[in-house]
Amino acid sequence: MNASEHSYDLLVIGAGSGGVRAARVAAAHGAKVAIAEEHRIGGTCVIRGCVPKKLLVYGAHFAEDLEDARRFGWELQGMKFDWPILRDNVLAEVDRLSGLYTQTLESHQVEILSGRAVVTGAHGVRIGDREVQAGIILVASGARPHIPDFPGYEYGITSNEVFHLERLPARIVITGGGYIANEFAGVFNEFGVRVTLINRSDQILRAYDQQLRERLLQISMAKGIQFLFNAAIERVDKRADGVLEICMRDGSVLEADALMFATGRLPNTEGLGLQEAGVDLDEQGAVQVDLDNRSSCPSIYAVGDVTNRVQLTPVAIREGQAFADTVFGRTPVRVDYRCIPAAVFSHPPLAGVGLTESQARNTLGSVKVYTSNFRPMKNTLAGRNERALYKMIVDAATDRIVGAHMIGPEAPEILQMVAVAVKAGMTKAQFDDCVAIHPTMAEELVLMK
Ligand SMILES: Cc1cc2nc3c(=O)[nH]c(=O)nc-3n(C[C@H](O)[C@H](O)[C@H](O)COP(=O)(O)OP(=O)(O)OC[C@H]3O[C@@H](n4cnc5c(N)ncnc54)[C@H](O)[C@@H]3O)c2cc1C
Numbered sequence: 001m002n003a004s005e006h007s008y009d010l011l012v013i014g015a016g017s018g019g020v021r022a023a024r025v026a027a028a029h030g031a032k033v034a035i036a037e038e039h040r041i042g043g044t045c046v047i048r049g050c051v052p053k054k055l056l057v058y059g060a061h062f063a064e065d066l067e068d069a070r071r072f073g074w075e076l077q078g079m080k081f082d083w084p085i086l087r088d089n090v091l092a093e094v095d096r097l098s099g100l101y102t103q104t105l106e107s108h109q110v111e112i113l114s115g116r117a118v119v120t121g122a123h124g125v126r127i128g129d130r131e132v133q134a135g136i137i138l139v140a141s142g143a144r145p146h147i148p149d150f151p152g153y154e155y156g157i158t159s160n161e162v163f164h165l166e167r168l169p170a171r172i173v174i175t176g177g178g179y180i181a182n183e184f185a186g187v188f189n190e191f192g193v194r195v196t197l198i199n200r201s202d203q204i205l206r207a208y209d210q211q212l213r214e215r216l217l218q219i220s221m222a223k224g225i226q227f228l229f230n231a232a233i234e235r236v237d238k239r240a241d242g243v244l245e246i247c248m249r250d251g252s253v254l255e256a257d258a259l260m261f262a263t264g265r266l267p268n269t270e271g272l273g274l275q276e277a278g279v280d281l282d283e284q285g286a287v288q289v290d291l292d293n294r295s296s297c298p299s300i301y302a303v304g305d306v307t308n309r310v311q312l313t314p315v316a317i318r319e320g321q322a323f324a325d326t327v328f329g330r331t332p333v334r335v336d337y338r339c340i341p342a343a344v345f346s347h348p349p350l351a352g353v354g355l356t357e358s359q360a361r362n363t364l365g366s367v368k369v370y371t372s373n374f375r376p377m378k379n380t381l382a383g384r385n386e387r388a389l390y391k392m393i394v395d396a397a398t399d400r401i402v403g404a405h406m407i408g409p410e411a412p413e414i415l416q417m418v419a420v421a422v423k424a425g426m427t428k429a430q431f432d433d434c435v436a437i438h439p440t441m442a443e444e445l446v447l448m449k
Pocket residue numbers: 013014015016017018019036037038039040042043044045046048049050051053115116117118140141142143159180268272303304305306310311312313314316
């Protein structure tokens with residue numbers, strides 16, 4: 001790892017959540033670092049993921065807030081939603097954040113190499129017509145949307161394009177039943193777009209607690225989102241008037257103005273030269289790494305979505321940090337994958353940490369489940385018939401809380417703090433021992449009987 005033998009101590013491929021953190025921290029540890037990026041600094045989360053998505057979720061929620069405002073005495077006239085205003089403000093915020101990420105890299109003396117990187121050997125990378133050598137290569141190239149293969153798939157869009165729509169479609173069909181499908185179904189529905197979600201199985205958000213999933217489904221349907229289960233697209237045709245005819249395997253035909261794929265994300269390793277350099281990939285193309293993020297080629301490491309472990313930004317960031325501290329900070333650090341909290345920013349949002357009820361029943365001897373099924377005070381006055389559901393899963397033998405799951409307003413904000421307690425191994429009795437803050441929704445957590 002000597003920069004005089006190679007151009008850099010570290011060459012990072014991909015300036016997203018994991019790559020930027022790794023590059024910055026390695027440079028702070030004294031390494032000579034370069035980072036290659038083929039698109040924009042910030043990666044998926046900043047440019048076309050978490051950040052613009054969450055801003056759209058905020059924008060969409062005004063539809064309900066403005067409706068509810070009347071019951072709180074506000075008279076609102078001439079309300080109208082203007083998509084280009086929100087879109088352009090969101091894209092401007094993305095530009096600002098991408099600029100901040102660039103500044104952070106520059107202020108840490110990380111050299112930015114613009115262009116697509118291809119690995120040429122255990123220490124070699126080509127970016128455009130530039131060949132560079134590095135003691136260590138970190139692959140942090142993320143993932144890309146998976147697009148199902150059927151005639152007419154090219155008429156569909158993915159989360160890459162959705163933030164740039166010229167105008168809102170009157171009707172959208174979204175395929176998939178996971179995070180992106182449910183988040184964008186909510187966003188479009190709040191904007192008044194007629195949404196149909198097509199799911200190949202009979203369940204949405206499979207990793208979440210069943211009761212929460214059922215609650216989201218019930219609320220989403222009540223809000224007007226249509227769900228088609230056990231359904232698959234056979235072909236899509238585009239009519240002369242631009243309308244898409246989505247032909248289903250069961251013979252039915254859906255008409256829509258837009259089709260969005262939200263069917264998972266595949267690791268970005270295609271044409272990257274990794275296998276030629278001795279890096280093992282799995283059948284989906286994910287880089288296989290050990291607990292220290294090291295691949296089968298000793299000088300090549302990988303973090304984030306490209307390893308297909310947990311496709312979440314905070315996990316990619318931790319992996320990038322652990323890599324840099326271990327390899328360049330001489331402080332071995334491993335990411336702890338236990339109790340990773342996660343949230344779906346649907347309307348309403350849901351969030352969870354630890355074991356679901358069924359996982360707990362399958363793995364523990366005896367389980368106690370506490371639930372609070374309530375109508376938030378704000379919804380009551382607003383006349384909004386939408387109930388929240390909080391669940392706590394407790395190991396009966398030890399009284400330890402092994403899982404917490406919530407759907408309702410601000411669930412992700414509240415669950416972040418509950419996750420600290422669950423990870424710390426707190427007991428139900430310790431929650432009960434804490435006095436409530438009244439009136440809040442979160443007080444339900446210390447009042448469950
Ligand atoms: C719509 C959407 C919403 C999301 N919402 C959330 C959320 O709310 N919360 C959450 O935690 N996670 C969310 N995620 C997931 C999150 O964005 C990813 O887990 C995270 O960005 C992964 O970081 P990464 O560093 O592995 O890869 P990325 O952030 O994807 O960065 C990889 C970078 O590598 C670049 N690259 C790829 N190949 C090359 C190459 N050969 N040469 C040069 N550069 C290359 C890419 O252009 C990209 O900039 C969302 C994802 C999507 C798509």
